[in-house]
Amino acid sequence: ARVDKAGFKHFMAKEIHEQPSTIAEAVRAYLPVGDDAVTLPDGGLDFTGIDRVVMVACGTAYYACLTAKYWFEQLARLPVEVDIASEFRYREPPVAARTLALFVSQSGETADTLAALRYCAGKAERIVSVVNVPESSIARESDLALPIHAGVEIGVASTKAFTCQLSVLLILALKAATDRGALTADDLADHIAALRGLPASINAALDQEPAMESVAKRLAEARDILFLGRGLMYPLALEGALKLKEISYIHAEAYASGELKHGPIALIDNQVPVVVMAPRDELFDKSVSNMQEVMAREGKVLLISDDKGISEAGDGVWQTIRMPRVHDSLAPILYALPAQLLAYHTAVAKGTDVDQPRNLAKSVTVE
Ligand code: G6P
Numbered sequence: 001a002r003v004d005k006a007g008f009k010h011f012m013a014k015e016i017h018e019q020p021s022t023i024a025e026a027v028r029a030y031l032p033v034g035d036d037a038v039t040l041p042d043g044g045l046d047f048t049g050i051d052r053v054v055m056v057a058c059g060t061a062y063y064a065c066l067t068a069k070y071w072f073e074q075l076a077r078l079p080v081e082v083d084i085a086s087e088f089r090y091r092e093p094p095v096a097a098r099t100l101a102l103f104v105s106q107s108g109e110t111a112d113t114l115a116a117l118r119y120c121a122g123k124a125e126r127i128v129s130v131v132n133v134p135e136s137s138i139a140r141e142s143d144l145a146l147p148i149h150a151g152v153e154i155g156v157a158s159t160k161a162f163t164c165q166l167s168v169l170l171i172l173a174l175k176a177a178t179d180r181g182a183l184t185a186d187d188l189a190d191h192i193a194a195l196r197g198l199p200a201s202i203n204a205a206l207d208q209e210p211a212m213e214s215v216a217k218r219l220a221e222a223r224d225i226l227f228l229g230r231g232l233m234y235p236l237a238l239e240g241a242l243k244l245k246e247i248s249y250i251h252a253e254a255y256a257s258g259e260l261k262h263g264p265i266a267l268i269d270n271q272v273p274v275v276v277m278a279p280r281d282e283l284f285d286k287s288v289s290n291m292q293e294v295m296a297r298e299g300k301v302l303l304i305s306d307d308k309g310i311s312e313a314g315d316g317v318w319q320t321i322r323m324p325r326v327h328d329s330l331a332p333i334l335y336a337l338p339a340q341l342l343a344y345h346t347a348v349a350k351g352t353d354v355d356q357p358r359n360l361a362k363s364v365t366v367e
Pocket of ligand 1: 058059060061104105106107108109110113156157158360361362363364
């Protein structure tokens with residue numbers, strides 16, 4: 001079927017706005033209505049025979065894996081190693097017995113990811129993939145392929161595929177947690193209810209688009225932008241910086257907030273916007289002290305947080321973007337929206353080719 005822009009100026013804008021329904025679709029596929037348990041296709045997967053997980057991917061899919069590491073380790077108490085496919089395949093790392101090898105790829109055709117999968121075949125206990133294209137090479141060569149149900153993604157900068165990858169990976173972490181007896185029935189029910197409510201929160205985040213558009217006009221004037229996050233928000237900070245680089249061509253870097261004082265703080269002056277992604281979770285106080293370090297050096301803090309976080313952050317913050325409150329585990333999925341929309345509107349303000357950024361390809365099938 002032909003895919004058009006459905007009235008949006010760019011495919012990327014359309015795909016960003018599709019996320020309430022694509023996420024709902026992904027959640028429904030693995031958490032069927034009326035059943036409070038995770039359902040996997042094709043005979044599923046039992047984590048009781050698994051001692052560790054290795055996740056391998058490229059680009060945005062790699063950041064989805066980094067986020068999933070926090071979920072698998074915190075919820076399922078299962079150790080996870082994450083690697084960039086081009087590094088993994090040539091390092092030829094040992095793959096221990098009882099390892100689940102997990103490959104995440106929107107296209108399912110990325111050459112390095114496919115090569116990493118082939119390297120693990122015959123070594124890992126199970127080969128599982130999280131893909132958007134069920135008939136792709138990576139899906140076909142896996143023992144189990146988990147479709148993300150995002151629909152065709154045209155914009156080179158991945159958006160809806162990322163949030164669907166995250167949704168499926170979180171659900172898979174819940175499955176691992178259940179199999180390993182690491183999560184109480186109540187906690188599982190809380191997570192499931194939160195996932196089912198996520199599309200409504202994504203819609204509420206989309207309502208903040210005008211605020212993001214106006215901040216983006218200011219960001220478009222910057223030469224360098226720093227993204228900071230802690231815990232689950234750290235991989236998302238990396239994704240926010242990547243999105244901005246890809247389509248606006250502004251230099252952006254992301255750091256774990258706690259690393260600020262080990263280097264990047266040297267870059268801070270009154271010209272550098274610092275995007276802090278920090279829901280009011282248990283690490284919030286630490287993020288506030290990092291923000292204060294930035295503001296003491298006249299850095300311009302753009303705080304993305306919820307009501308409580310914004311009011312507790314105090315004075316001196318340059319700009320704020322308000323997100324609805326969600327279950328802590330779901331914050332990286334929700335906060336992907338402002339990361340995407342800031343990049344999008346910054347690129348639009350600069351007049352770059354949003355859907356076809358220079359030098360980039362949607363699918364990298366050669367090395
Ligand atoms: C390219 C795309 C990125 C994507 C990456 C991995 O670089 O421009 O948006 O994240 O490949 O692609 P995959 O299809 O494996 O997810």
